[in-house]
Amino acid sequence: MLVAAALAALAGCAPVDGGGAGGADSPGRTLTVFAAASLTGTFEELGERFERDHPGTEVEFGFAGSSQLAAQINEGAPADVFASADARTMDSVAEAGNTAGEPVVFVRNTLEIAVPRGNPAGITGLADLADPGVAVALCAEEVPCGAAAAQALDAAGVRVTPVSLEEDVKAALTKVELGEVDAALVYRTDVLAGDAVEGIPFDEAAGAANDYPIAVLAEAPHPGLARDWVDWVCSADAQRVFRDAGFTAR
Amino acid sequence: MTPGSPPAEAAPPEAAGTRRAAALRVRAGRFPWPLVVPALIGLAFLVLPFAGLLVRAPWASLGTRLLLPEVRGALWLSLTTATAATAVSVLLGVPLAWLLARTAFPGRRLVRALVTVPMVIPPVVGGVALLLALGRRGLVGGYLDAWFGVSLPFTPAAVVLAQVFVAMPFLVISVEGALRGADRRYEEAAATLGASRAVVFWRVTLPMVAPGVAAGAVLAWARALGEFGATITFAGNFPGRTQTMPLAVYLAMQESPESAIVLSLVLLAVSLGVLVALRDRWTGAL
Numbered sequence: 001m002l003v004a005a006a007l008a009a010l011a012g013c014a015p016v017d018g019g020g021a022g023g024a025d026s027p028g029r030t031l032t033v034f035a036a037a038s039l040t041g042t043f044e045e046l047g048e049r050f051e052r053d054h055p056g057t058e059v060e061f062g063f064a065g066s067s068q069l070a071a072q073i074n075e076g077a078p079a080d081v082f083a084s085a086d087a088r089t090m091d092s093v094a095e096a097g098n099t100a101g102e103p104v105v106f107v108r109n110t111l112e113i114a115v116p117r118g119n120p121a122g123i124t125g126l127a128d129l130a131d132p133g134v135a136v137a138l139c140a141e142e143v144p145c146g147a148a149a150a151q152a153l154d155a156a157g158v159r160v161t162p163v164s165l166e167e168d169v170k171a172a173l174t175k176v177e178l179g180e181v182d183a184a185l186v187y188r189t190d191v192l193a194g195d196a197v198e199g200i201p202f203d204e205a206a207g208a209a210n211d212y213p214i215a216v217l218a219e220a221p222h223p224g225l226a227r228d229w230v231d232w233v234c235s236a237d238a239q240r241v242f243r244d245a246g247f248t249a250r
Numbered sequence: 251m252t253p254g255s256p257p258a259e260a261a262p263p264e265a266a267g268t269r270r271a272a273a274l275r276v277r278a279g280r281f282p283w284p285l286v287v288p289a290l291i292g293l294a295f296l297v298l299p300f301a302g303l304l305v306r307a308p309w310a311s312l313g314t315r316l317l318l319p320e321v322r323g324a325l326w327l328s329l330t331t332a333t334a335a336t337a338v339s340v341l342l343g344v345p346l347a348w349l350l351a352r353t354a355f356p357g358r359r360l361v362r363a364l365v366t367v368p369m370v371i372p373p374v375v376g377g378v379a380l381l382l383a384l385g386r387r388g389l390v391g392g393y394l395d396a397w398f399g400v401s402l403p404f405t406p407a408a409v410v411l412a413q414v415f416v417a418m419p420f421l422v423i424s425v426e427g428a429l430r431g432a433d434r435r436y437e438e439a440a441a442t443l444g445a446s447r448a449v450v451f452w453r454v455t456l457p458m459v460a461p462g463v464a465a466g467a468v469l470a471w472a473r474a475l476g477e478f479g480a481t482i483t484f485a486g487n488f489p490g491r492t493q494t495m496p497l498a499v500y501l502a503m504q505e506s507p508e509s510a511i512v513l514s515l516v517l518l519a520v521s522l523g524v525l526v527a528l529r530d531r532w533t534g535a536l
Binding site for chain 1: 378381382385386387403404482483485486487488489492493497500501502503504505507
């Protein structure tokens with residue numbers, strides 16, 4: 001599993017074999033893309049442009065937690081492409097033999113400390129989160145943002161007792177937006193997309209960044225179109241969209 | 251009345267019952283397929299998913315998984331909070347049901363609709379609403395925090411509040427239905443005999459609707475036990491403090507479906523056991 005994770009991390013946005021214009025697929029087709037919830041905004045924007053470049057094609061998205069989507073794919077959900085928020089989740093799909101070819105990493109997301117606007121608790125860095133008077137929400141370690149947060153805190157040698165281990169990154173962000181916690185560790189992209197929150201970058205985030213792999217699925221109803229989507233996501237134009245949203249492009 | 255010659259119109263109840271059953275048999279004649287077939291399909295639909303769980307359960311590692319301290323912690327928290335939530339629901343819900351069933355006041359229909367709102371809105375939204383009302387920046391919670399230093403979110407008390415919010419409507423609806431179905435002449439008779447309003451309520455009304463209260467309490471308990479959305483939103487998720495069984499199941503699902511299945515089976519077994527035991531003991535009228 002570790003080897004597979006390393007491979008996924010190394011692959012990068014290399015050209016996917018057998019690209020082409022997807023001519024084998026008939027018009028009036030629907031491309032189904034399962035993607036991590038954190039990709040919602042960027043993928044929808046990319047989807048509109050993809051539809052413009054592929055007349056007669058419709059792109060449908062299933063956005064949810066990566067682990068949930070992986071479970072659905074492994075149970076036979078009919079999707080063409082899967083984009084996950086971490087390598088570990090993609091591995092669970094690849095190991096089950098449900099990807100066609102090697103997953104490639106197309107963006108990277110780093111953690112930031114999100115605080116309510118005005119930063120009422122006066123947080124300046126990761127060490128402040130260890131203060132027992134500071135209410136902190138983290139993601140649960142079962143989900144990618146929680147695994148990354150644990151890694152970052154370990155690297156910094158900071159021990160945090162959170163008030164809650166949230167089920168996903170959006171739930172953690174909501175607690176900050178409502179002012180119910182003083183800080184949460186969330187992705188940079190979520191800070192940029194959130195209302196009434198400020199982001200505080202920290203050095204240890206670099207070592208705990210999440211690579212986002214994408215892969216065409218083995219049972220894809222439209223494999224040609226699916227490969228086009230992966231190429232599009234890796235293109236310079238698409239990478240600009242990701243950078244604007246706060247991702248680190250590859 | 252001479253012994254041995256009971257009047258024909260006052261036949262013993264068993265005899266009357268037998269005669270009615272015989273008449274029904276004669277009239278119906280055939281097996282009631284139009285009812286039994288959809289009933290069986292309905293039953294299969296409800297039971298089949300559990301069969302799916304049982305088939306996929308990792309029986310070999312069941313024992314070791316059950317002994318994990320997190321599992322016991324979550325189960326204990328679930329049982330205690332659901333019971334506390336049921337107690338609060340009864341204490342507040344029975345008087346509320348009485349108000350709706352026995353008194354007339356302007357806007358009663360609106361109040362009844364409001365009572366059922368938590369049954370309709372997604373529990374996650376209920377959780378956000380609770381945060382906005384009782385959170386430390388909330389409508390009421392802000393004052394609790396400022397005046398008493400009390401912050402409810404992320405505490406076991408918040409788990410109970412979230413459960414009361416979603417479960418109490420079930421109790422209110424059940425008790426209100428029982429009150430409307432109860433014969434008011436008994437209450438009137440007690441009142442004309444000099445019983446005060448409180449005495450009438452305690453000695454006449456409450457015993458009459460006891461089966462409705464019990465049924466409502468069981469429904470509320472079951473709803474509270476399975477509560478997820480409002481809990482994870484308002485009380486957060488922390489093992490031993492606010493992580494109830496449904497939350498533990500959801501998070502286990504992210505990593506290992508087997509663990510989630512085991513936790514679900516535990517919850518299923520415990521709740522079935524409690525409900526069956528209660529049914530025999532004090533909800534015979536259900």
